[in-house]
Amino acid sequence: MFRRRRRDEVAADPDTSTDAPGEAAGGSDPQPAFDRPLFAGFDDDDPDAFRPGDAEARLEHGLERTRGGFMSRLRDYLGDGPGGPAWDDVEETLIAGDVGAALSMEIVERARQRRDPGGAEAAVRAELASLLVPRGGAWEPRSAAVGRPAVVLIVGVNGTGKTTTIGKLAARYTAEGRTVLLAAADTFRAAAIDQLLIWADRAGVQVVSHAPGADPGAVVYDAIDAAVARGADLVIADTAGRLHTKSSLMDELSKIRRIVDKRLPGAEPETLFVLDGTTGQNGLQQAKAFHDAVGLTGIVLTKLDSTAKGGIVFAIEHDLAVPVRFVGVGEGIGDLLPFDPDAFVAALFA
Ligand SMILES: Nc1nc2c(ncn2[C@@H]2O[C@H](COP(=O)(O)OP(=O)(O)OP(=O)(O)O)[C@@H](O)[C@H]2O)c(=O)[nH]1
Ligand SMILES: [Mg+2]
Known part of the structure; x- marks a missing residue:
């Protein structure tokens, strides 16, 4: 079901239902994401504002x-x-x-x-x-064929900044003239769907969502169908935060991945792991477990503005050989920067 620029409605597709993804909360998230301030730094008087500004x-x-x-x-x-x-x-x-x-x-x-x-x-x-892993140019999610969308799955443990990052990415790609569609595949909490709707509203993009508790794979499937029908360039799927130690929840991610492969053969979706920069070396263990389970293609390191220990970038790239693609440097919609190794090292030593 499509949602566009509406923040007051809750999606209501017939529930396709699955095992309660409820365990996804895992107890590590001290408060529901929706209760936290979502848009600090965003200018509400100018809701279309996306100003990446001077990256350096x-x-x-x-x-x-x-x-x-x-x-x-x-x-x-x-x-x-x-x-x-x-x-x-x-x-x-x-x-x-x-x-x-x-x-x-x-x-x-x-x-x-x-x-x-x-x-x-x-x-x-x-x-x-x-x-730092050498990059072949800027990050560019690829579609399997002309007229087919590229797919990005956003994964990670609870509260690392997945949904926020999706809002920022949607704004970035929309500003570049691409059509972005979000898949609300964190169906665990109604608030998670609402939160994504708010970000979609800010970024001016559409969302495909089902009822809370629905099968996340079905949401992604429908989002791909909708993207194909509407000629969207990019589908970005939000997923519930999950502990890397819960194998059933990691299997759920593999299932979503298989659904993308089936619906868009040869699509090679990007799987971005969102890592909270303040979690330190423990984050490395999380990333490794997700990499083993679903195969990560990139990392988004969030909350770099809140940590004095940005050295995790070197540890993660060295240990996983998976490139950091973006860094989050704040809660605003423009606070996501493409990761450039040279610029990063230069900024550290500036
Ligand atoms: N300072 C700072 N805060 C951030 C950044 N990215 C996200 N946050 C904050 O982190 C909190 C959690 O963000 P969410 O996007 O809800 O995280 P999530 O991973 O989707 O959470 P769950 O869906 O509950 O697993 C929010 O308060 C965000 O504003 C960042 O780069 N810097
Ligand atoms: Mg979320």
Whole structure:
């Protein structure tokens, strides 16, 4: 069923019903997402506003805490003091910044051996940059054939920023002139569907939704059908937050994936894992479990503005070899930046 720019209605397709995805709450989300402030930073007087603004300045702003936190200590220790760089402190600082213990040791070892003419800071900077997965250009979800939509599945544990990211992505691609359709496949809570409707309203895109409790796979199926019928370019599916340790819920994601493959053979949907940048090394375990279960094609690292430990970017790319595609640097609709490795490292050391 289509929804466009309506925030007061709840979808009401006949329920196709499935096992209660209710366990998805998993108990790790302290409060329902809908009760949280959703649009801090969004100008309500100008609801069509999507202003990505100057990406470089936004990135630096989003990384303020990280730069003032572990990065500023790192640079102090890398300075040419009387005894040279304090390598032990450099290693500890990297660990404290969420880079991970084994990887921090490796970085320091290799940086020391580099004997970079630019000094210790240049050496560490080069080592950090080398951990990031090389990209073949900007992220571009691909469709299986002309006239068929590209599909993006958004997955992750509870409360990491999935729905918010979908709103931001929808605004970004709509601003680029593409037709985006959202699939409300988090059917666990009515509030989750409502939340997506609000974001869709903000971004000016359509939503396909079923009744709360419906089969998420059926929602995605219908959304693809609707996208084909309407000539939409991109379907972005919201999914319920789930703990990576719950195998039945991970199976549900695989099922959604199979439905996309069946409905759009050869589509190769993008599966973006939304990782809360404030969760630290635990987030790495989550990402690995999701990667094993459904095969991730990219990562969105959210809440970078709320953490002083942006080093998780290096850990995750090194350990998973899955590229970070976007970073979330705030709660506003424009606070999602495409991830550019060079710009990221430059902003950290700026
Ligand atoms: N500071 C900051 N907050 C963010 C960012 N992205 C999301 N949030 C906030 O994180 C909270 C959770 O966001 P949601 O989009 O509801 O998260 P979710 O993953 O969809 O949650 P569930 O559906 O309950 O699993 C909200 O308060 C968002 O405003 C970000 O990049 N920075
Ligand atoms: Mg959500």
